[in-house]
Amino acid sequence: MVPVSCHKHYFLLVGFLGFGFLGFCLNSSVRGQKNNTLIFTKENTIRNCSCSAEIHDCDYSLANLMCSCKTILPYTIHRASYHSDLIVWFTDTSLLGMLLNFTVVHYLKLSLCGTTPLPTEYLAILGLRKLRINSEIKGQFLEQNLTIYNSGDNEMRDKLKMIQKDRQMFLYISVLDTSLFNRYSLLKSYSVENVSSFTDRFPSLPYSDMFSATTNKSYVVTFIY
Template sequence: METCYGKAERSRRRISMPFYSSHPFLFGFLGFCMLKNLVSSQNYTLIFASDLNNVRNCSCSTLIRDCDYSLANLMCSCKTILFQRNRTLSSLVYTGDLTVWFPNTPTLGQLLNFSLVNDLKISFCGAAPLPAQYLAILGLRHLRVKTRGAPEQSLKLYNHEDIVSKDAACTDSGGRRSSHHISYLDTSLFNRNTSLRSYSVEDVPSIADHFPNLPYPGTGSAAINVSFVVTLIY
């Protein structure tokens, strides 16, 4: 015969069962939401300019429609920056993901030429066709381009792990010790709807000697234990 004490004890055990054991899907959903919020909170840098007198540098936590200046000013944390005019062969360093909206080639050149950036998206916001000029970008690993009336295109140039292994192999074999990546972007590609393509040449000792028609930084001449990986993007 079961006593009232035994019934109460079993009832207490049922009530004290861990809440999460009876609601696994709820806790799984909450964990997914927390992870999603954590990922989406990672900001990226957006730079846009209608001209070099009005350059805006923004930190954005959400994707903004290309070339929507009003929405960017509303949704991102933006500030106007003073920009050095006629900047030539001097590097700017951009950390993290960078998106650039530009209206013309001179503005794009002032914002990016000979700058160091790993992950880059460039969106053309102008109307007039662009001339065929080469934009030099250092250390570029991943590129996305967007032209009005065409879908976004993406190009992966190299992985950091690949470069580390190649440099180690060169050191062990007594070859050149370090490689510097420099990419040349043909700005006329924004006039076309053709596929984005690239062509790379490795172990270039001197850009000035091998590609005399391309601009090059101060280290473009031959140097001891230094070589270049030159990538043409078109």
């Protein structure tokens, strides 16, 4: 017969190990959690938020409640790099131009929070890998996904090696037509590789002179429309 004291020690040990295991799982979950960056405009203010989970599109109240947000001034916006997911809620193209032109963004979601038609403007986004867009067309919300390139793809790795030979630098440029939010059509793209001169190849595009001053020898240009 096992003494009562042994039973007590057994249950204490099991409880301690169980609590420790639970704490380990919680800590591992927190450490593995990857926050998203959410930026939106509301009542002439720009809010920059860090969110642990994706918020329902254009739910400003929930974003202010669930995310860590701060108000930023337009003149403080500068070209940045976003290695985590970037989500932008917008009602016009002015915010998009300030945030995305010549900005490094790998994973981007754009949500149009309004029904006002957008003009045809072109955004030059650097290093874009995956794009999601969400807009309301004729009363229906349409979300679409587009993979520009996958860094783990074998074929793409071979292309990168070819482009980077002789230590020549390259740059991925995605040119996005903002008028695509006005159409109820599938998101499409096409890429032009080994572009040695952005200005000579696409002289009619805005911002083309911005790339003429860089030291890059080769571009991969993807048009999204």
